Each structure stands twice: as C-alpha cells, then as structure tokens.
Amino acid sequence: MKHLIAPSVLSADFANLQRDIEMINSSAADWFHVDVMDGVFVPNISFGFPVMEAINKYATKPLDVHLMIVNPDQYIERFAAAGAAVITVHYEACVHLHRTVQAIHAAGCKAGVALNPHTPVALLKDILADLDLVLVMSVNPGFGGQKFIPNTLNKLRELKAMALQINPDLIIEVDGGVGIHNLEDLIDAGAMAFVAGSAIFAAPDPKEMISELKNLKTGTLNI
Numbered sequence: 452m453k454h455l456i457a458p459s460v461l462s463a464d465f466a467n468l469q470r471d472i473e474m475i476n477s478s479a480a481d482w483f484h485v486d487v488m489d490g491v492f493v494p495n496i497s498f499g500f501p502v503m504e505a506i507n508k509y510a511t512k513p514l515d516v517h518l519m520i521v522n523p524d525q526y527i528e529r530f531a532a533a534g535a536a537v538i539t540v541h542y543e544a545c546v547h548l549h550r551t552v553q554a555i556h557a558a559g560c561k562a563g564v565a566l567n568p569h570t571p572v573a574l575l576k577d578i579l580a581d582l583d584l585v586l587v588m589s590v591n592p593g594f595g596g597q598k599f600i601p602n603t604l605n606k607l608r609e610l611k612a613m614a615l616q617i618n619p620d621l622i623i624e625v626d627g628g629v630g631i632h633n634l635e636d637l638i639d640a641g642a643m644a645f646v647a648g649s650a651i652f653a654a655p656d657p658k659e660m661i662s663e664l665k666n667l668k669t670g671t672l673n674i
C-alpha cells in the first residue's frame with residue numbers, strides 16, 4: 452500500500468472553504484484531516500459541528516477527525532453523524548480509553564488514538580490490538596505551522612516494531628511539521644499516513660504540493 456496524504460483543513464482559507472475542499476477532492480490526497488480543538492485540552496479553538504458538516508457536504512474523500520478535546524466520549528456519535536470515517540481521540544484525554552474505542556467502533560468509524568510528544572508509545576501496548584490507527588503528534592497539539600520535533604522518529608520506529616508484533620494492520624499516522632523535507636525519513640521510520648497543513652496550503656501551488664508528497668517515494672509500503 453502506498454502512503455496516505457491527509458491535508459489538514461485547519462490551514463485552509465475558511466473564507467474560501469468550498470474552493471479548498473474541491474482542490475483537495477481533485478488532488479492526489481487520500482483523506483481530509485479535520486482538527487477539532489476545544490480551548491481546554493489545547494490552548495486554541497478551531498471549529499465544531501457546523502464547519503465539519505460543511506466540510507462533509509463537499510468532501511468526496513474520507514474525513515480523518517482528530518479530536519483535541521476533553522471528554523470526547525460525549526461527542527462520538529455526533530462526529531460519526533457529521534461524517535467522520537476515522538475518529539482519533541487523545542490518550543491524554545481519555546480515562547477509560549478502551550470504552551472510548553469501543554464507542555467509536557459502535558458508531559461505525561475506525562478508531563485512532565493520538566499521543567502527545569511527551570507520551571510514551573509503550574503505554575499503548577495493551578490497547579494496540581483494538582486500534583485501527585495511532586496518530587503520533589510531532590508538534591504539541593493546538594496550532595498549525597509548528598516545527599517538527601525530531602524525537603518523533605524514535606517513537607515511530609518503536610511503534611512500528613510494536614505493531615508488527617501485536618497489530619500488523621495498524622495505520623501509523625504522523626501529524627505536525629510534516630513536509631517534503633522530512634517525509635522520506637518518516638516513511639523509513641514506519642509512518643504510513645501523513646497530515647500536512649502549512650506545507651500544503653502555504654505552497655505556491657497546494658495541489659502540486661499534494662502530488663509531490665504523494666509521489667515522493669515510489670513503490671509500496673509493507674503494511
């Protein structure tokens with residue numbers, strides 16, 4: 452399987468959202484990455500259901516929803532109804548993570564867990580078999596346009612080794628500061644899905660940048 456590119460709508464022009472969604476529809480991108488921030492779990496507020504429903508109205512590719520919110524359990528069904536294909540919750544925001552993952556599956560979505568940069572990969576050992584995706588944050592969540600944290604590469608290698616033992620179908624996604632400059636290293640470290648916001652939307656030709664990210668390393672991943 453070739454690696455997946457998930458442009459982050461957070462970096463789109465919200466005054467021209469339909470235009471940017473249609474650009475992603477017609478590009479080589481695989482998913483829409485939808486960042487929901489509540490101003491409590493992270494020091495920023497992005498958008499909620501009305502904007503997500505607007506994205507879903509025009510998007511023709513799966514919505515990969517990254518919930519940076521406390522108490523995500525109470526909103527799982529609403530995010531599923533708003534069009535989420537993947538719902539990713541933060542390890543740090545869930546007291547009963549196994550129950551949350553069960554609720555995501557019961558709502559008909561793929562279940563992901565995100566790790567903040569300081570959260571060890573090893574903490575996922577006893578839930579890895581139940582997950583479809585792990586999102587490794589390579590910046591502190593809350594804002595687009597931040598600098599990639601290099602230790603992420605070690606975390607990806609460790610997670611890939613764990614996944615080979617416990618859940619070979621696991622999708623390993625990386626989010627934050629991803630671009631053409633580090634994509635190949637991230638693929639080599641075991642990541643398969645790549646969120647990119649500023650690298651795409653700050654490029655002179657965002658659609659061309661998506662193609663470059665998608666085609667950077669030809670061949671297939673062993674996942």
Ligand SMILES: O=C(CO)[C@H](O)[C@H](O)COP(=O)(O)O
Binds near residue numbers: 459592594
């Ligand atoms: O979850 C996020 C921030 O918390 C975003 O998905 C991420 O930051 C994407 O933006 P960029 O590629 O510009 O770093």
Ligand SMILES: [Fe+2]
Binds near residue numbers: 459485517626646
């Ligand atoms: Fe994200």
